[in-house]
Amino acid sequence: SDKTKIYRSYHFIVDETEQPEESFRILSDSETELADNLNNQTVATNPLNMEDFEFISPIPEERYNEVIVHLRNNFFADEPLNKSLGLCEPGEPHAELEAHSLNTLHDQLSVMAVDKETDQVVAVSLNGIQFPGDIKREKDKLAKMTDEKFKQIFTLLNNLNESLDLFTKYDVDKIFDARILSVDSGYRGKGLGKEIIRRAEEVATENNFQIMKGDATGAFSQKILLSLGWKLIHELKYIDHLDENGEQIFKPPPPHQSLKIMIKKLN
Template sequence: MADTRSYHIRRATSADGEKVLPMMQGAFFRDEPLNMAVGLVNDVETCPELEQFCLEKLKEGLSLIAVGSNGDVVGACLNGCHKLGDVQQMEAQADICTNPKYRQILQFLAFLDRQADVFGKFPEISKVLEIHIVAVDSNWRGKGIATALLDRTRQIASELGFKLIKADCTSYFSALAMRKLGAQCVFSMKYVDYCAPGSAEPVFKLESPHTAVQTFVQMVPRAPDAVKHNGVHKTGCLHELDR
């Protein structure tokens, strides 16, 4: 059994991709509610598009990883900078996605971004630090790693001058964790209410407790030595945490 005391958290780089992806494939690709609903991956198929998304987030330099004493990545928090107007690029990316299962998820995330309208609710803000994915290896769950990753993310946001953190929680557990951290839910929608155009059939059929998606935000106090950061667009969401 893993020694839960011997891990440390650090900023991730693109060089960490070869260790982050295997952990994500086991802890997130299969377990995340939307991925499960569309059958995104199985024993034979993976999702190159989602793998590429994870690698792109690492390149931004805003993500964190938890590293065990043996050097394995046991948890990760993939973050990015989401700016006013990025939703148009999200919609364009969804339209050209050639993977029909992943396209459904991208379309939903773009729809969610418009419905939540975070920049409309906070007109003084033009960029937010987006928490896209938090995942923890199954052998290390329930040990507070996800909470530690989120706390460190808030510290990074403060240091870099972000005023707001945002997370789209597609999982009951991730929404619960954000509430425990004191984040505010600014939008919620039941999955049964999201249907394809011209259809009364829900796109995502999920089992309890994953009955709704929720968007959370949290104001970030500015650190005295905060520096400016220029980020890139966002196309993901916060799905899973260690339970």
């Protein structure tokens, strides 16, 4: 049997989990540590050969639809905040998420991995430019939307980012915003997510960004970013994020416990 099923890999932003929802339970610290060790062993002993993939950046417009289909099947329903609210079902379209993704693709900073054998899009890192004033404009747009679950998620992200004021903190006029990391369910836990973020870092450097930022909503994306030298600048534990009645708003499945805003300074 596959022992790694007690801690199925993967996902930013960052995030996905393959484990059936009905089997979720809170793991003890020892179980979590064991699962993490098994996951690391799997990564070490059975990695993907990155030469089997073509990494493409910027993503050409004629492949945007393939990226959206990939996200419908792998990211939209499984990202921890989306999943906790039941934002959408696997494979289903979601107008606001797709508009958000397409707007990001048009910034021409995203990276995709294509399986050379099948020509299938198997992983994407959707990256955009964030300028001062963008968050206010996003909040104004959000106020006019009718999807309350989508509004809950992006209100949280916008408010946190606004409070951090990274432009002033790091004295920059633009930020490389790593918005979505998605890996196909058949390719997870074997290094592809880390490789595609590493390549996103190259894109950011080539385009003269000084700061990369990611809102890492799940444990797996957080682990990837930490392994690449990203730094935690703010953490919000989901158990501490309550509504006006004192009820926890987001209850994503284990092992996702917090939202971490992370940055990486570039030379």
